[in-house]
Amino acid sequence: MFALADCNNFYASCERVFRPDLNGKPIVVLSNNDGCVIARSNEAKAVGIPMGAPAFKFEKIFDKFKVNVFSANFALYGDISHRVMDILSSYSPEIEIYSIDECFIKLNGFQNFDLVNYANEMKSKVMKWTGIPISIGISPTKALSKVANRIAKKFPEKTNGVYIIDNDEKRIKALKWLKIEDVWGVGRQYSKQLSAIGVKTAFDFVQLNDQFVKRKMSIVGLRLKHDLQGIPTLDFEDIQPKQNIAVTRSFEKNYTEFEQLKERISTFAVSCSEKLRKQNSCCNALMVFIQANPFRKDLPQYGRSIFVKLPFPTNSGIEMSKFATQALKQIFKNGFAYKRAGVIIQNFTPANNSQQNLFENSDKRHAPLMQAVDKLNAVFGQQKIRLASQDTKRVWKMRQEKLSPCYTTKLKDIITVKV
DNA sequence: TCTGGGGTCCTAGGACCC
DNA sequence: TCTGGGGTCCTAGGACCC
Numbered sequence: 001m002f003a004l005a006d007c008n009n010f011y012a013s014c015e016r017v018f019r020p021d022l023n024g025k026p027i028v029v030l031s032n033n034d035g036c037v038i039a040r041s042n043e044a045k046a047v048g049i050p051m052g053a054p055a056f057k058f059e060k061i062f063d064k065f066k067v068n069v070f071s072a073n074f075a076l077y078g079d080i081s082h083r084v085m086d087i088l089s090s091y092s093p094e095i096e097i098y099s100i101d102e103c104f105i106k107l108n109g110f111q112n113f114d115l116v117n118y119a120n121e122m123k124s125k126v127m128k129w130t131g132i133p134i135s136i137g138i139s140p141t142k143a144l145s146k147v148a149n150r151i152a153k154k155f156p157e158k159t160n161g162v163y164i165i166d167n168d169e170k171r172i173k174a175l176k177w178l179k180i181e182d183v184w185g186v187g188r189q190y191s192k193q194l195s196a197i198g199v200k201t202a203f204d205f206v207q208l209n210d211q212f213v214k215r216k217m218s219i220v221g222l223r224l225k226h227d228l229q230g231i232p233t234l235d236f237e238d239i240q241p242k243q244n245i246a247v248t249r250s251f252e253k254n255y256t257e258f259e260q261l262k263e264r265i266s267t268f269a270v271s272c273s274e275k276l277r278k279q280n281s282c283c284n285a286l287m288v289f290i291q292a293n294p295f296r297k298d299l300p301q302y303g304r305s306i307f308v309k310l311p312f313p314t315n316s317g318i319e320m321s322k323f324a325t326q327a328l329k330q331i332f333k334n335g336f337a338y339k340r341a342g343v344i345i346q347n348f349t350p351a352n353n354s355q356q357n358l359f360e361n362s363d364k365r366h367a368p369l370m371q372a373v374d375k376l377n378a379v380f381g382q383q384k385i386r387l388a389s390q391d392t393k394r395v396w397k398m399r400q401e402k403l404s405p406c407y408t409t410k411l412k413d414i415i416t417v418k419v
Numbered sequence: 420t421c422t423g424g425g426g427t428c429c430t431a432g433g434a435c436c437c
Numbered sequence: 438t439c440t441g442g443g444g445t446c447c448t449a450g451g452a453c454c455c
Contacts, residue, residue: 031423056421099455
């Protein structure tokens with residue numbers, strides 16, 4: 001059996017942990033730059049705030065319903081996530097952390113356990129130790145435990161946040177209840193195509209012919225179908241080193257000058273290099289993109305990306321910044337207001353075993369230098385040591401007007417309790 | 420005025436190899 | 438009239454996830 005544990009309204013719940021006064025009140029969490037809504041408490045959902053709502057369009061609604069608005073505080077969410085996962089991993093030797101707020105727990109060899117009881121134990125311990133409410137779905141396959149989890153979330157009174165699908169009767173009932181667009185692995189496009197041919201529920205979907213599903217949705221769709229039929233098809237994924245690393249941002253203001261973009265791109269490349277060194281890889285290619293604001297129909301539109309093959313594998317921030325800046329030069333055009341940009345690195349090889357170039361190679365002195373930079377930054381704070389091409393005057397900032405304290409990761413933000 | 424950021428996998432088609 | 442068979446690698450595009 002698989003259990004899927006998923007935190008309820010995770011980011012909103014994190015904000016509540018240290019603000020019990022907000023229990024029962026509507027909360028939303030905004031994306032970077034306070035752009036759009038990326039998490040909502042149940043109360044915020046109830047007043048009709050949709051996922052992805054642009055904050056500026058919903059200010060009146062926020063005021064009207066006294067919604068508590070937060071800027072995203074990923075340091076806080078990441079730390080709480082670790083704590084939750086730590087607790088859950090004590091319940092089985094095999095867990096797969098699927099995202100920041102959910103994990104699959106394999107329950108092999110638990111035949112003699114009352115699994116619903118067991119899940120309830122997990123749930124209360126996570127609540128007691130972290131303050132985060134979770135829901136748990138249990139079933140013989142991953143896809144069905146997603147379904148069970150949804151039921152647990154949707155009917156908290158009936159299920160107490162734990163639901164098990166352990167026979168065909170329950171499975172069929174659940175599939176008939178689940179709308180096709182809510183099935184894990186069926187997104188916007190597929191649900192449009194499927195409902196056009198009369199497939200409205202997960203149950204309709206599993207009635208389709210295998211060949212048809214494979215033709216329409218590739219092998220991925222077929223696996224999903226089997227999993228929903230109760231035939232275990234999806235298993236844990238091995239933890240692989242990343243194949244892509246991206247650092248991309250929208251800007252608070254539009255940028256028109258090359259120099260401004262150059263600073264951003266250099267900083268993004270340096271961040272990429274830090275992440276790359278963490279997984280002990282070098283990259284062999286890099287992509288840079290810049291884009292005007294696509295929502296501003298009144299402004300001239302331009303967006304381009306460029307893919308560069310590097311002459312040698314590297315994870316030096318100095319070199320990556322240099323290559324990224326050169327790439328930017330090739331795509332930058334004057335006369336546009338740029339709103340987004342990013343650096344994406346690819347084609348990784350292990351850092352300790354990379355193919356050298358006969359004529360040109362990464363500067364050998366960079367490796368110890370980067371090591372020293374990483375160490376200093378680890379002690380004194382992110383990006384304390386930078387390249388001169390980066391924002392040395394700390395001009396650049398993100399809009400984060402409603403940022404909560406980093407209660408669990410910054411000493412100065414630790415709460416004071418008056419007894 | 421203001422609309423996020425980070426990933427994955429699969430397929431088809433083209434270029435190339437012997 | 439008829440023009441092989443078996444591969445790999447790369448890229449672009451399309452779908453999906455949180």
